[in-house]
Amino acid sequence: MGLIKLIIVVLVIWLGFSLFKKLRKPKNSLDQNPPSGSKMLACSVCDMRIPENEAIIQNGKVYCSKEHLE
Numbered sequence: 001m002g003l004i005k006l007i008i009v010v011l012v013i014w015l016g017f018s019l020f021k022k023l024r025k026p027k028n029s030l031d032q033n034p035p036s037g038s039k040m041l042a043c044s045v046c047d048m049r050i051p052e053n054e055a056i057i058q059n060g061k062v063y064c065s066k067e068h069l070e
């Protein structure tokens, strides 16, 4: 009889633990991945590579930051 009790206790703990894990599971947002296939541009001042959507383009030249734009 003791063994059955033990199995039930273990089962209840396991169920509670799996439920707890399910509730605590962080949301895996797929949209956090960086956009693949985005063009990389080199800054005309420091030659650092930056994605096209983050680059500052002025007068046909590429800049990595506002500091290098001036």
Ligand SMILES: [Zn+2]
Residues within 6 Å of the ligand: 043, 044, 045, 046, 047, 048, 063, 064, 065, 068
């Ligand atoms: Zn730069």
